[in-house]
Amino acid sequence: MTRRSWRFLGPALGLWLLLACAGCSGEGAGSGDPPLDPTTLEIPRADADTVDDTVRSLMAERQQEVQRALDADPFQAAAAAESFSALGKLYFAYEFYPAAGTCFANASALVGDDPRFAYYEGLVAQAIGEAASAAESFERADRLKAGDVPTLIRLGDAQFDRGEPALAGEAYGRALAVDADEAAAHFGLGRVDEEAGRVDQAIERFERTLELQPEASVVHYRLGQLYRRRGDLDRARGHLEQRGTRRVAFEDPLGREIGLLTVQTAFEVVRRLAENEPFDSSDAVGFAIAQFGDTTGAVEAFEKTLDDGGELAEVPRGRVHYVLASLYQRAGDYEQAVEHYQSALDRAPELTVSHERLAGLMLRFGNYERGLQHAREAIRHAPDAAVPQLRLGALLEAQGDAAGAFSAWKKATDLEPQNGEAWLRLALAREQRNEPAAAIEAYRRGLALETLDNEDRTIAFHRLGQMLLRGGDAAGAEAAWQAALDLDPKWPDPKVALAGLQAASGRLEQAVTAYGEVLADRPALSGARMGQAMALILLGRHEQAKTTLEAGLTLDDGNLDFARTLARHLAACPDRSVRDGNRALELAQRVARESSRLEDGETLAMAMAEAGQFDQAAGLQRSLLEQVKSAGAPPALVSRLEGNLALYQNGRSCCG
Numbered sequence: 001m002t003r004r005s006w007r008f009l010g011p012a013l014g015l016w017l018l019l020a021c022a023g024c025s026g027e028g029a030g031s032g033d034p035p036l037d038p039t040t041l042e043i044p045r046a047d048a049d050t051v052d053d054t055v056r057s058l059m060a061e062r063q064q065e066v067q068r069a070l071d072a073d074p075f076q077a078a079a080a081a082e083s084f085s086a087l088g089k090l091y092f093a094y095e096f097y098p099a100a101g102t103c104f105a106n107a108s109a110l111v112g113d114d115p116r117f118a119y120y121e122g123l124v125a126q127a128i129g130e131a132a133s134a135a136e137s138f139e140r141a142d143r144l145k146a147g148d149v150p151t152l153i154r155l156g157d158a159q160f161d162r163g164e165p166a167l168a169g170e171a172y173g174r175a176l177a178v179d180a181d182e183a184a185a186h187f188g189l190g191r192v193d194e195e196a197g198r199v200d201q202a203i204e205r206f207e208r209t210l211e212l213q214p215e216a217s218v219v220h221y222r223l224g225q226l227y228r229r230r231g232d233l234d235r236a237r238g239h240l241e242q243r244g245t246r247r248v249a250f251e252d253p254l255g256r257e258i259g260l261l262t263v264q265t266a267f268e269v270v271r272r273l274a275e276n277e278p279f280d281s282s283d284a285v286g287f288a289i290a291q292f293g294d295t296t297g298a299v300e301a302f303e304k305t306l307d308d309g310g311e312l313a314e315v316p317r318g319r320v321h322y323v324l325a326s327l328y329q330r331a332g333d334y335e336q337a338v339e340h341y342q343s344a345l346d347r348a349p350e351l352t353v354s355h356e357r358l359a360g361l362m363l364r365f366g367n368y369e370r371g372l373q374h375a376r377e378a379i380r381h382a383p384d385a386a387v388p389q390l391r392l393g394a395l396l397e398a399q400g401d402a403a404g405a406f407s408a409w410k411k412a413t414d415l416e417p418q419n420g421e422a423w424l425r426l427a428l429a430r431e432q433r434n435e436p437a438a439a440i441e442a443y444r445r446g447l448a449l450e451t452l453d454n455e456d457r458t459i460a461f462h463r464l465g466q467m468l469l470r471g472g473d474a475a476g477a478e479a480a481w482q483a484a485l486d487l488d489p490k491w492p493d494p495k496v497a498l499a500g501l502q503a504a505s506g507r508l509e510q511a512v513t514a515y516g517e518v519l520a521d522r523p524a525l526s527g528a529r530m531g532q533a534m535a536l537i538l539l540g541r542h543e544q545a546k547t548t549l550e551a552g553l554t555l556d557d558g559n560l561d562f563a564r565t566l567a568r569h570l571a572a573c574p575d576r577s578v579r580d581g582n583r584a585l586e587l588a589q590r591v592a593r594e595s596s597r598l599e600d601g602e603t604l605a606m607a608m609a610e611a612g613q614f615d616q617a618a619g620l621q622r623s624l625l626e627q628v629k630s631a632g633a634p635p636a637l638v639s640r641l642e643g644n645l646a647l648y649q650n651g652r653s654c655c656g
Contacts, residue, residue: 038070038080041106043087046096052287054269055094062087081107081117088120093262097127115144115151119254122154131161149175149182150252156188165192183212184250187219199226209248217244263301266291267320271312274319281353284319285326292327299327318347322354334361352381359391363398371395386416393425405429413445420452424460431467440467458487462494474501492518496528503535511535524555526562533565542575564591564600571606572654581610581653598624605644609653618648 043066048056066087069080088103101124108117122137138155145151156171172188179185190205206223209216224240227233266288273284292298306312306320325340338361341354355378362371372395378388393408406429412422423446430439443464446452452460465480478501484494499514515532518525529552536545549566556562567587570580584607592604601624608617625641644654 038075038077038110041070041084041109042102043067043070044091044099044102046091046094046099048094048096051094052269054272055265057272058265058268059087059090062090077110081110081114084110085117085120088124089258089261090265092120092124092127092258093265095127097124100124101128113144115141115148116254118144119151119154120258122158123255123258126154126158131158134158135162135164135167147174147178149178149185150250150254152178153182153184153188153250156185160188160191160195165195168192181212182250183209183216184248186212187216187248190219190222194222194226199230202226203230213248215246216248217242217246219248220244259298260301262291263298264305267302267305270320270323271316274316274323275313279319279351281319281322281351284323288323288327289330293330296328296331296333299324299331299333302327314347315350316348318344318351321347322351325354325357329357329361334364337361338365350381352378355381356385356388356391359388359395363391363395366398368395368399384415386412386419386422389415390419390422390425402429402432406433413442417445418449418451420446420449421456422446423449424452424456427460427463431463436467436471440464440471443467454487458484458491458494461487462491462497465494465497469497469501474505477501490521492522492525492528496525496531499528499535500531503531503538508535508539512539523551526552526556526559529555530561530565537569540574542569542573542578545569546573546578560591560594563587564595564603567591567607568603571603571610579610581607581612585611585613598628602641602644605648606654609648614648614651618645621645621648 043063045063046059048059062083066080066083069076069083072079084103084107088100088107091097091100091103101121104117104120104124108114108121111117118137118141122134122141125131125134125137135155135158138151138158141151142148142155152171152175156168156175159165159171160168169189169192172185172192175182175185176189186205187209190202190209193199193202193205203223203226206219206226209219210223220239221243224236224238224243227236227239270284270288273280273287288302292302303324306317306324312320321340322344325337325344328334328340329337338358341358341361344351344354345358355374359371359375359378362368362374372392375388375392375395378385379392382388389408389412393405393412396402396408397405406426409422409425409429412419413426416422423442427439427442427446430436430442443460447457447460447464461480461484465477465484468474468480469477478498481494481498481501484491485498495514495518499511499518502508502514503511512532512535515528515535518528519532522528529548533545533548533552536542536548546566546569549562549569552559553562553566564587567584570578570584571588573579585604588600588604588607591600601620605617605620605624608614608620621641621644625638625645628637628641647654
């Protein structure tokens with residue numbers, strides 16, 4: 001279920017604009033004397049085919065309430081206006097903006113002296129991008145309630161959006177006359193100054209906005225651009241690095257009322273779903289997520305609505321707690337999620353999916369014993385379900401019980417062969433058990449399923465490529481890594497693996513290019529930089545290889561591989577113009593202090609010779625030769641060491 005996107009409803013919007021214009025004349029009547037025949041007022045019907053059945057039911061109830069208010073004898077204009085307003089807020093909550101506008105315009109026509117309805121009309125006009133209509137509505141609200149700061153800020157925003165910065169500045173200035181510390185008004189005046197090219201004044205306004213509201217990260221972008229225009233690049237850079245999407249907020253009681261209605265309406269839908277039998281937990285959670293996404297503030301308001309929700313039986317209340325827990329988990333507030341899942345179980349023990357969710361959260365918290373209890377309880381209630389087995393396997397693996405984890409994942413694939421996650425888990429376990437053929441088969445089974453999401457599918461293709469290459473199937477590995485990259489072109493692991501395969505098969509130019517693409521996004525990725533350097537050496541582009549290795553060492557100074565490879569390159573490069581004996585010796589000595597590997601001793605001897613220290617080089621080489629001979633080294637290695645020793649004894653460096 002996805003939240004409905006709004007669409008323009010031509011006739012409803014036309015009636016709303018007609019009534020709104022009538023209201024602009026200021027000829028509204030008092031509560032006891034309606035300005036027009038109430039039977040002429042349209043009760044708008046939104047095209048609600050794409051919303052939940054429960055939402056449609058709520059809309060129908062609100063429409064009936066409006067009809068009863070219009071048919072009342074004696075007729076009460078104020079009561080009818082409130083009914084229209086309630087229906088309008090419900091439409092607004094579900095983004096049926098033109099229908100909402102008609103409702104608010106009707107309310108204004110019935111009770112012309114209430115600034116709330118004009119304000120709501122302005123909110124609707126802003127929502128559909130009608131800046132001129134929004135400005136007219138907020139001007140009317142301002143006439144009815146002069147000096148109201150939220151109205152003035154909204155009016156300033158609407159005037160600015162319609163291309164009237166001077167009028168916008170006047171509205172913001174009036175807001176500051178009421179409250180000199182209103183951040184949104186300072187921000188609005190900053191935009192006006194910026195539009196007029198008054199850079200210094202705009203900077204002053206935006207800096208003041210941040211003083212009052214430091215969390216408003218959108219301001220940093222504007223300040224960064226303005227400081228750049230003024231030539232202060234350091235300050236520009238500092239602000240641009242802090243830019244974000246958090247807007248400048250202001251106290252907006254009427255706007256908050258509509259926002260709270262969204263929460264209350266969503267709660268009503270979830271409440272009704274929770275009272276349904278059978279209860280569809282995925283439907284209820286899907287609806288709530290579509291309403292709130294990851295907005296923790298809205299979820300907290302939802303929780304307060306639950307606390308104030310009045311009569312609600314224990315089992316439905318438990319189900320609502322489950323929905324709340326799912327929202328908190330999605331928002332990353334895991335402690336609140338645990339609390340609400342437990343509340344769900346306390347009130348609705350049959351909701352065993354809560355055990356499954358708690359098992360996963362206990363794994364995150366490292367509370368494996370409690371997690372195992374929940375996983376096993378979930379299995380007891382749902383013995384034929386795969387997901388509890390997956391949670392059990394993950395918990396057992398975390399405790400070091402590889403055999404138990406393997407058994408759980410194997411059972412998950414047996415219970416639900418269409419579960420892609422189960423096959424991926426089993427494939428990884430078979431890798432660890434050194435069962436390559438079975439692991440490859442498990443990866444392929446999982447990848448054949450649509451139930452594996454793109455992230456898991458990318459991982460599976462990458463791991464499959466590694467297994468195939470290990471088994472000698474280079475073509476299969478290349479195809480798997482390419483499939484991973486098709487799913488996620490930015491993930492470096494398959495790109496690095498593919499570049500390594502290209503280099504190994506002699507496609508060195510392709511490898512250099514592929515490594516370069518990785519490094520453009522991830523310059524500190526050591527494996528990609530080393531791979532590129534080695535490919536450049538094989539291509540004979542030794543100066544570029546040197547630069548690449550130096551860059552790698554700069555970015556990862558503690559990486560001995562860069563130091564040892566660069567030392568060898570500077571000591572024995574076929575291109576003598578690239579060699580640097582003193583630098584090679586410095587690096588080789590550093591490596592030798594931290595490593596006793598034969599190749600590092602050999603590199604140190606090479607560096608000594610290149611730096612002109614032939615006696616020291618010969619002495620070290622002789623010692624290395626004695627070590628490998630006593631260890632029974634292969635003849636080829638002995639011959640190489642003897643050849644270099646002869647060079648050093650004759651006053652020559654390695655490779656001539």
